[in-house]
Structures are given as structure tokens and as C-alpha cells.
Amino acid sequence: MKIQNRKYIIKGGRVIDPLQGIDEKLDILIDGDKIEALGHFEKKEGEFVDVRNLVVCPGFIDMHTHLREPGREDEETIETGTKAAAKGGFTAVASMANTEPIIDNSGMIRFIKEKAERDGAVEVYPIGAVTKGQKGEELSEMFDMAKAGCCAFSDDGNPICSSYMMRKALEYSKIVDKTIIAHEEDLFLSKDGEMNEDFNSTKLGLKGIPTISESIMVARDIAILGFIGGNLHIAHLSTKQSLDMVRKAKKNRLSITAEVTPHHLSLVSSCLATYDTNLKMKPPLRTKEDVKALKMGLRDGTIDCIATDHAPHALFEKEMEFGSAPFGIIGLETALGIVCTELIQTGILSLKELIEKMSVNPARILGIEERTLKKGKDANITIFDPNKEWKVDVNNFVSKSTNSPYDGWKLKGYPVMTIVKGKIVYREGEFQQ
Amino acid sequence: MMINGKDLLGIEELSKKEIEVILKTADSMKEISERKIKKVPYLRGKTVVNLFFESSTRTLASFALAEKRLSADSFNLSSSSSSVLKGETLLDTVRNLEAMKIDFVVIRHPMPGAPHFVAKRIKASVINAGDGTHEHPTQALLDLMSLKQKLGTIAGKKVIIIGDILHSRVARSNIWGLKKMGAEVSVCGPPTLIPYKMEDMGIKVFYNLNEALADKDVIYVLRIQKERQEGGLLPSLREYIKIYGITPERLKNAKKDVVIMHPGPINRGIELDPRIADGKHSIILNQVTNGVAVRMAILYLLSGGEGDEDSK
Amino acid sequence: MTTREKGTVMDAIQIKRALMRISHEILERNGGAEKLVIIGIRARGDSLAGRIKNYIKNIESIDIPLGVLDITLYRDDFTSINSKPIVGKTEIPFDVTGRIVILIDDVLYTGRTIRSALDAIIDFGRPKEIQLAVLLDRGHRELPIRPDYVGKNVPTSENEHIEVKVEEVDGEDRVILREVKDDD
Numbered sequence: 001m002k003i004q005n006r007k008y009i010i011k012g013g014r015v016i017d018p019l020q021g022i023d024e025k026l027d028i029l030i031d032g033d034k035i036e037a038l039g040h041f042e043k044k045e046g047e048f049v050d051v052r053n054l055v056v057c058p059g060f061i062d063m064h065t066h067l068r069e070p071g072r073e074d075e076e077t078i079e080t081g082t083k084a085a086a087k088g089g090f091t092a093v094a095s096m097a098n099t100e101p102i103i104d105n106s107g108m109i110r111f112i113k114e115k116a117e118r119d120g121a122v123e124v125y126p127i128g129a130v131t132k133g134q135k136g137e138e139l140s141e142m143f144d145m146a147k148a149g150c151c152a153f154s155d156d157g158n159p160i161c162s163s164y165m166m167r168k169a170l171e172y173s174k175i176v177d178k179t180i181i182a183h184e185e186d187l188f189l190s191k192d193g194e195m196n197e198d199f200n201s202t203k204l205g206l207k208g209i210p211t212i213s214e215s216i217m218v219a220r221d222i223a224i225l226g227f228i229g230g231n232l233h234i235a236h237l238s239t240k241q242s243l244d245m246v247r248k249a250k251k252n253r254l255s256i257t258a259e260v261t262p263h264h265l266s267l268v269s270s271c272l273a274t275y276d277t278n279l280k281m282k283p284p285l286r287t288k289e290d291v292k293a294l295k296m297g298l299r300d301g302t303i304d305c306i307a308t309d310h311a312p313h314a315l316f317e318k319e320m321e322f323g324s325a326p327f328g329i330i331g332l333e334t335a336l337g338i339v340c341t342e343l344i345q346t347g348i349l350s351l352k353e354l355i356e357k358m359s360v361n362p363a364r365i366l367g368i369e370e371r372t373l374k375k376g377k378d379a380n381i382t383i384f385d386p387n388k389e390w391k392v393d394v395n396n397f398v399s400k401s402t403n404s405p406y407d408g409w410k411l412k413g414y415p416v417m418t419i420v421k422g423k424i425v426y427r428e429g430e431f432q433q
Numbered sequence: 434m435m436i437n438g439k440d441l442l443g444i445e446e447l448s449k450k451e452i453e454v455i456l457k458t459a460d461s462m463k464e465i466s467e468r469k470i471k472k473v474p475y476l477r478g479k480t481v482v483n484l485f486f487e488s489s490t491r492t493l494a495s496f497a498l499a500e501k502r503l504s505a506d507s508f509n510l511s512s513s514s515s516s517v518l519k520g521e522t523l524l525d526t527v528r529n530l531e532a533m534k535i536d537f538v539v540i541r542h543p544m545p546g547a548p549h550f551v552a553k554r555i556k557a558s559v560i561n562a563g564d565g566t567h568e569h570p571t572q573a574l575l576d577l578m579s580l581k582q583k584l585g586t587i588a589g590k591k592v593i594i595i596g597d598i599l600h601s602r603v604a605r606s607n608i609w610g611l612k613k614m615g616a617e618v619s620v621c622g623p624p625t626l627i628p629y630k631m632e633d634m635g636i637k638v639f640y641n642l643n644e645a646l647a648d649k650d651v652i653y654v655l656r657i658q659k660e661r662q663e664g665g666l667l668p669s670l671r672e673y674i675k676i677y678g679i680t681p682e683r684l685k686n687a688k689k690d691v692v693i694m695h696p697g698p699i700n701r702g703i704e705l706d707p708r709i710a711d712g713k714h715s716i717i718l719n720q721v722t723n724g725v726a727v728r729m730a731i732l733y734l735l736s737g738g739e740g741d742e743d744s745k
Numbered sequence: 746m747t748t749r750e751k752g753t754v755m756d757a758i759q760i761k762r763a764l765m766r767i768s769h770e771i772l773e774r775n776g777g778a779e780k781l782v783i784i785g786i787r788a789r790g791d792s793l794a795g796r797i798k799n800y801i802k803n804i805e806s807i808d809i810p811l812g813v814l815d816i817t818l819y820r821d822d823f824t825s826i827n828s829k830p831i832v833g834k835t836e837i838p839f840d841v842t843g844r845i846v847i848l849i850d851d852v853l854y855t856g857r858t859i860r861s862a863l864d865a866i867i868d869f870g871r872p873k874e875i876q877l878a879v880l881l882d883r884g885h886r887e888l889p890i891r892p893d894y895v896g897k898n899v900p901t902s903e904n905e906h907i908e909v910k911v912e913e914v915d916g917e918d919r920v921i922l923r924e925v926k927d928d929d
Contacts, residue, residue, distance in 0.1 A: 198630060199633040199634075202630055202633075202634070203605075204567060205545040205566035205568065205602060205605060206546075206567075208629060275546030275549050319524055320524065321542065321546060322544060323546075323565070324544065
């Protein structure tokens with residue numbers, strides 16, 4: 001991404017900036033890649049961009065994206081994945097390490113950064129593996145990777161099975177003070193499981209993954225965290241039990257954070273009656289009670305952020321009988337629509353709170369520059385219409401993959417413009433080169 | 434009268450009325466197998482493929498006979514013998530069948546939802562001959578037919594299904610079918626072999642066999658497989674027989690005129706004592722006879738490749 | 746398609762007389778009841794067949810074997826129906842080989858039903874002869890089929906419809922001529 005040197009006046013939008021406590025109609029002056037000023041500007045040098053009736057806020061960050069490059073460029077690349085992010089209103093993504101080969105050394109971190117610099121539509125913060133090859137046996141070179149620019153560590157895709165390794169990982173990560181993002185799954189309990197273990201799995205004859213598969217590991221890791229310290233972030237939290245444990249751990253002031261995906265807020269295990277493989281993911285879709293609890297967990301702050309777990313899969317792999325299809329669905333282009341429909345329209349979160357969950361908090365957890373619209377800060381801005389209704393059509397997706405369960409859904413909440421380091425990367429259907 | 438939709442994928446989606454139509458039609462079909470010339474021309478010129486990804490002699494034979502007795506052109510593709518199926522995705526297999534203008538697909542597959550996958554992508558009528566641990570609708574229908582013949586009516590009867598319910602598609606289909614026809618259904622087996630939240634299907638769960646048998650009109654015995662022991666679900670078959678084996682002694686806890694059923698094949702001496710399998714309570718052979726009639730009825734009632742623009 | 750009643754073609758007495766006459770004709774033509782078997786076609790031919798069997802019994806004190814044939818599975822006109830007719834039971838508890846089969850139906854129209862019935866009977870064995878008795882012949886044959894015994898000839902046009910009601914099924918004996926109305 002070349003540094004751009006134009007001036008813009010983003011005019012007439014409702015600027016909501018949680019860190020500065022701003023929620024009013026304001027114009028934003030952008031100079032080059034930085035924010036110059038906020039105010040009311042009539043005569044100014046630069047291009048006027050009319051954003052009346054739209055919300056203007058610090059740019060969203062998706063802290064859980066699978067870009068599939070290197071290794072599965074047929075499913076997604078850094079270029080197409082970041083474009084999908086921009087279309088979804090995200091100005092940055094944190095890319096997961098389970099590529100082929102795994103991102104477990106500084107060379108790979110640099111590869112991601114350089115590729116993203118050249119091809120990426122938005123900023124990419126690489127996540128490094130916790131263990132070498134994500135095998136769960138030896139710690140990776142966390143210090144070296146952090147120096148090369150990685151923002152956090154995760155073996156996501158896999159849990160860290162050995163409690164000993166999790167302890168060592170949390171312990172060692174204290175050198176660089178970064179968070180361990182944990183994919184919580186007890187592989188013994190979840191073995192061969194394909195959906196949540198409940199009445200629906202019994203009806204459908206599919207082997208179930210019980211909620212305890214997740215909550216046991218959450219309990220374990222909270223205990224280790226409490227014992228040894230470090231920073232723990234629970235990826236794709238999906239059950240009420242896990243949520244209650246995180247809430248308690250936060251009360252006890254442990255350094256723990258948690259994310260939830262849009263699909264765990266909008267879909268349940270009964271949806272699987274059609275055996276649609278676009279509903280197959282890990283952790284699986286849970287029950288109404290879990291969805292309700294997760295929404296309350298967002299409201300009361302137990303859950304810090306919303307992250308998509310965007311997991312592209314090739315059509316030929318998903319278009320199979322249910323048992324043969326891989327786990328995972330995409331989510332970058334529907335995330336905002338889903339969360340506005342499920343959380344804003346229903347009054348569960350205010351716009352300010354939503355923006356915290358999607359921008360301010362992910363930045364804080366990843367230890368990157370705080371998201372706020374202040375003079376001198378990078379101009380990373382998301383502009384969206386929280387009320388616009390639109391229909392999801394996977395044929396219009398820019399992601400290389402189409403494994404989304406939302407095709408045909410009517411959603412409210414539409415990303416209109418995405419500005420990354422002062423450059424209007426995405427604007428109402430068009431990408432800028 | 435017809436079955437709604439072009440396929441038969443499970444009992445769960447059938448209404449009581451549809452089940453009654455199927456049983457009535459099967460009753461009429463039975464006579465054809467008793468004639469000298471066991472054939473009627475109804476499916477003449479129609480093509481049926483039996484797509485079996487799991488080996489089965491009895492179900493396959495039963496379907497093949499049903500198809501031929503209705504004069505259909507029937508052929509078998511089974512993955513054990515045919516290289517056509519090995520190394521080819523289910524999607525490609527379906528596309529090839531569609532291109533060959535097949536009218537019916539009878540599919541047995543180890544994964545739940547495979548028949549649904551095929552049905553969505555092909556104009557032909559799809560009949561589920563067993564999909565993993567999900568459903569085996571034609572088995573349940575022939576069971577209902579056999580029971581109706583023996584008892585006159587199913588409503589109000591108390592039926593208990595015994596064995597490895599967790600892995601049994603026969604159990605699931607039968608539970609749906611029996612409940613829709615008004616029977617009172619319960620299950621009995623080791624806790625590790627009873628699915629989570631099974632009670633939500635509207636049935637009672639027993640772990641104690643004597644209690645379970647007490648006032649039942651029908652005992653449906655399922656096959657227990659050695660693999661369960663290896664999978665850590667049972668300590669041993671020996672223990673299973675001790676707790677759940679149906680023997681003449683155990684039957685003393687049941688009603689005098691209790692009916693015994695089994696989907697076959699029987700592990701003699703394991704889940705069912707041979708004296709009972711061959712005894713006066715058993716209607717196991719009737720189940721087999723009715724299998725052909727029920728499958729003929731299904732083939733008659735489904736649209737068979739005609740169900741695109743016109744149907745419904 | 747709605748129909749409007751145009752008139753009664755045969756009432757109960759007329760039906761009884763026709764069936765009795767047919768019973769006598771059968772006996773006359775075949776020189777008695779030996780070798781005879783009767784097969785009635787569902788769903789009303791079987792009721793009429795039962796009556797003819799009884800009349801013959803009253804006349805010559807012989808019990809002729811009676812069978813019922815359901816021809817649903819032999820029909821040739823399924824291609825565009827969405828609803829399948831209910832398949833009734835066929836019961837032919839005797840051997841047809843070498844016998845004279847008196848096949849009985851209520852209305853003879855295009856002849857396709859009779860063709861189906863002939864296919865079915867021949868699957869059961871090799872009759873010496875098959876003779877056809879119908880209560881009504883309304884013309885418009887589409888196949889070379891002719892009845893041996895007819896209750897009444899009723900020439901009709903194609904937008905007319907003959908409805909037969911029998912006591913055993915409909916609670917009364919009556920043959921009605923109906924006209925198909927074109928709905929506006």
C-alpha cells in the first residue's frame with residue numbers, strides 16, 4: 001500500500017468515537033495518511049466526500065481471519081481476503097497462522113507483512129503460531145516473531161492439547177506481553193463430532209460435540225492463567241458455560257479477553273436439519289440459550305469483541321455429503337449486516353458499544369495503535385449505514401470462496417466506505433487501486 | 434393419494450395419513466408376490482439404480498425384487514464391487530446418474546444426509562435405504578406393516594426398543610413411525626448407547642430390562658455390534674448379554690402374548706436367544722416378507738423423475 | 746371440471762333386469778356354468794360381478810368361482826397425474842388356465858381398462874376364452890375391443906360422462922348421464 005498524499009473532507013457524517021466520547025455530526029479532514037482535524041469545514045482544500053446520514057467511526061479490525069495464503073490460494077489470498085475485509089467495513093485484519101506452511105517463525109511473519117504491503121487492501125497484522133508447526137510440542141520463537149511484527153500468538157485450527165504446553169506458552173509470552181488466542185476444544189470429547197450435541201444431533205443421527213468440550217478447556221486455561229499469568233484470549237466463544245467462567249475470571253481480575261463470531265449470535269443447531277455444509281463449523285452452532293447468553297455477554301462486557309473467524313473453503317470441498325465436508329464458513333462481508341440486525345436493531349448494543357467491540361477493543365487486545373479519530377493518528381475509518389436493508393448474494397462476494405450460510409438473507413446494516421491510512425479503499429461497490 | 438415431494442428421505446417428515454396410504458398400498462402389493470407370474474407392468478421402461486455405499490444383502494435384494502416385480506429396469510452400483518464409485522465424489526456420481534436419465538435412486542450411505550444431498554441435485558426420486566445413523570424409512574414402514582398385521586392396530590400399543598439406540602437408524606425411524614401411528618414408545622439399553630436428550634423425542638428411557646419389559650405389547654430387539662466394545666462404549670459383549678440379552682427367562686417379565694421383532698440380521702445368542710427368534714412370539718420372518726411389498730408401494734407412490742414442473 | 750346432471754339412464758329396476766338378462770345370456774351361450782369363472786373389475790365391476798354370480802346360482806344352482814381384479818398397476822395413462830389412485834387388492838383365488846373367464850365391468854368406453862384387464866388375466870394363466878360383459882357401452886372405442894354382453898347401449902358425446910352408482914358402494918343403483926360444464 002503506497003502512502004497516499006491526497007486530502008479529503010469526510011463531510012456530514014455522524015462521527016462516533018468511543019475513546020473521545022464523541023457522538024455528533026462532524027467533518028473529518030484527512031491529509032495524506034493521517035487525520036488532520038475534526039470540525040465543520042466548508043471551504044477547504046481537498047475532495048469533499050458526502051457521508052450524510054451515515055455513521056463514521058474508527059476503523060473496524062477483524063482479529064480472527066484466515067487468509068489461506070500461503071498454501072491454499074485457491075480458497076483465498078491476501079489480496080482477495082483483504083478486499084473482502086474492506087467490503088465488510090474492516091480496515092485491518094489479524095491473520096491466523098494455520099497456513100501451509102504454518103506461520104511459526106519471523107521469516108513467515110515478514111512474508112505475510114510484505115505480501116500484505118504489496119497486495120493487501122487493508123492492514124494485515126500477522127498472528128504467529130504458539131508452537132512450532134502448531135504441533136503442540138515445542139514453543140515457537142515468540143520474541144523473534146514479535147520483533148518481526150506479529151501481534152499475538154495462536155494455534156487456532158487446533159487446541160493446545162497439553163496443559164503443560166499452555167502453561168509454558170502463557171509463561172513465555174510474558175517476555176513480549178502479547179496475548180495467546182486459544183481455540184478451546186477437548187479433542188477427546190469432540191472426536192468425530194460434527195455439530196452440537198443436543199436433541200438435534202440425536203434427530204439427525206450426527207455425532208455431537210458437547211458444550212463441555214469447550215468449557216472444560218476454558219476452565220483449564222483460566223486456571224493456568226490464574227496460576228502463572230500472561231494474557232489469554234478465548235477465540236470464538238460459543239457456550240453459556242464458557243461465558244460464565246470468563247465473567248468470573250474477569251471479576252477476579254485475570255488478564256483474560258474473549259471474542260464471539262456473528263454466526264454464533266444468529267444461528268442455532270436446529271438450522272442443520274437440511275444437512276447444509278455451510279452450517280458446519282467449529283465450534284458448532286449451539287442452542288437458543290447459548291445465543292441469548294452470548295448477546296448478554298456482549299452487553300455486560302464479558303465478551304470484548306466480535307471477530308468473524310472467516311474461514312474460506314473451496315466449493316469442491318464443501319459441496320459434499322455432510323460428513324466429508326471441512327469445518328468453517330466465511331464471514332467478512334456479512335459481519336456488519338449480521339451484528340447490526342442481531343444487536344443494534346434489537347437494542348442489545350448501542351452503536352458506540354458496537355464500535356468498541358469491533359474497533360477499539362480488538363486494537364487494545366492486539367496491542368496495536370489505539371483506534372480513535374484524533375489529529376496525527378492514522379486515518380483508518382469505517383463508514384456505514386446501520387439502517388440500510390440489503391440482500392446477501394454470494395455471487396457478489398469478492399472473497400474467492402462462497403461458503404456462507406447467509407445467501408439470500410435480508411440484513412440491516414451496510415458498509416458504505418472503508419478508508420485505510422487515508423486511502424478510500426472501498427466505496428459503495430468499487431475498489432480503488 | 435401420494436407422498437408429498439418426490440423423495441422418501443425419512444419417516445420424520447411423513448404425516449400419519451401418508452404412512453397409512455403407504456401401508457394400504459403395500460397390502461395390495463403383497464398379493465403380486467404370491468402369483469405365479471410375480472410381475473405387473475407399472476414401472477415398465479423406468480430405470481432404477483441401487484446405489485449402495487455400504488454392503489447389504491437383504492435390503493438390496495428386497496429393493497431389487499420390488500423393482501423387478503414392477504417391471505422396472507434395475508441395476509446395482511455398490512462401492513465394494515464397482516470402481517465407478519471409488520475415487521469419485523458423490524457429487525460427480527449424482528451428475529453422471531442425472532446425465533443417464535435415471536428415474537429412481539435407492540441410496541444407502543454411511544453418512545447422514547447423503548440422500549438429502551443427492552435429492553437436492555437430481556430430478557429422479559430418491560429413496561433412502563439407510564443413511565448412517567440417521568434413518569432407514571423403508572425398514573420402519575415394513576415394521577409398521579408387520580405389526581399392524583399381527584395386532585390389528587398400532588394406536589395405544591406399548592412398544593419397547595432394546596439395544597444400541599445410539600447407532601441405530603432403524604430405532605430412529607421406528608420411533609417416528611410408531612409415534613405418528615399412536616403407539617407409546619420407550620427404549621432400553623446401556624446409558625452409553627442411548628443418545629443425548631432422547632426423551633425429547635417423546636419416549637421413555639429405561640436402563641433396567643425387567644422394568645422395561647413389564648407391560649409391553651411389542652419388544653423390538655436391535656443388533657449389538659462387537660465394534661461398540663472396541664469403541665469404549667461397552668466393557669464387553671458378555672456383560673451386555675447378561676444385562677440386556679432377551680432370553681426365555683427375561684420374557685417371563687413380559688406379557689404372555691408379547692410380539693418380538695428384529696430388523697435382522699440376528700446375532701443369535703447375543704441380543705436374542707434363538708428359541709425366541711424362532712418361537713411363537715416372533716414375527717421376524719413376516720417382516721422380511723413385507724419388505725418387498727412395502728418397497729413396491731414406495732416405488733408406486735413416488736413420482737419417479739416426473740416430479741419437476743408438475744408436482745404440487 | 747364440474748358436471749351437471751342431465752338425466753337418469755337406468756334406474757334400479759332397469760339395472761336388475763339387464764343383469765338378469767346378461768346372466769341368462771351367459772348361460773345360454775356357454776351351454777351351462779361348467780368351466781365358467783367370473784372376474785369383476787374394481788371398483789364397481791366387482792359388485793356387479795357378485796350379483797351376476799348370485800343370479801346364475803339362482804337359475805342353475807351352480808356356484809361359479811368369483812374373482813376381483815384391480816387394474817391400477819396395468820394402466821397406461823399415468824404420465825401427467827400427480828395424484829396416484831389407490832391400489833386395491835386383486836383376489837383371484839382360482840386358476841384361470843383352461844377356463845372361460847367372464848370379465849365384468851360397469852362402463853365400456855375407450856377400451857383401455859379392458860386391455861389392462863386382459864394383460865392382467867393373462868399373467869395369471871392361459872384362459873380358454875375371455876368374454877366381456879358390461880352394464881353400459883357408451884361408444885368411442887380407441888382400441889379394437891368389443892363386448893359380448895351389454896346391458897344397455899348409450900351413445901354419448903365426449904363432453905358427456907356416465908356415472909354408475911351401485912348399492913354396495915354408493916347406497917343406490919342408478920346410472921346417470923352428466924354433462925361437463927365449461928367454467929367461465
